[in-house]
Amino acid sequence: EAGVAQSPRYKIIEKRQSVAFWCNPISGHATLYWYQQILGQGPKLLIQFQNNGVVDDSQLPKDRFSAERLKGVDSTLKIQPAKLEDSAVYLCASRSPGRDTTYEQYFGPGTRLTVT
């Protein structure tokens, strides 16, 4: 079974530029998450999709961050414009259907973003 795929793995941009990250979850996983992991901290949930609908984006800085999941499969996370404090690893995770499997999330390798 293929894991969660993410690209690019690394990205360096200047502040005020825009950037986009891509995620392909495990086949059949209806729930998809985007997390932000700042160095030395735990993952922080940015947005959660159930199929192609958003169920939680309470921690997403909506003035600069946006995300979509077309057709309920792949997802993209965009930052525009980027700030220095956006430097972090952006992790995508997915899980199989069922409300009692919240704990069992499968993470991709992440995209390390550096904003200079």
Add this chain to the structure above:
Amino acid sequence: QQQVKQSPQSLIVQKGGISIINCAYENTAFDYFPWYQQFPGKGPALLIAIRPDVSEKKEGRFTISFNKSAKQFSLHIMDSQPGDSATYFCASPTMFSGGYNKLIFGAGTRLAVHP
């Protein structure tokens, strides 16, 4: 945003020793409490999880102890090996609007097992 407090921040253990990492949570949903393991350059991976109505779960060298009244749970790694050197995260399930649950992660514990 609810908090999950994890300690210690870092831990050094000799090979063969016992590693203990603690986690304290606030209000939570009835769902499994997991521990995740993360190696450098990789995403976190589920290590072990426990139901909140169980006091202990053991899988090989890894044991979770759960104290519901104190709102605490801990990870014990017996016979620690250099290959266990990684960052460990606890997480607490939390319910939000719509009846969905999400995980709130602790800040992580960097474990180094010396040979």
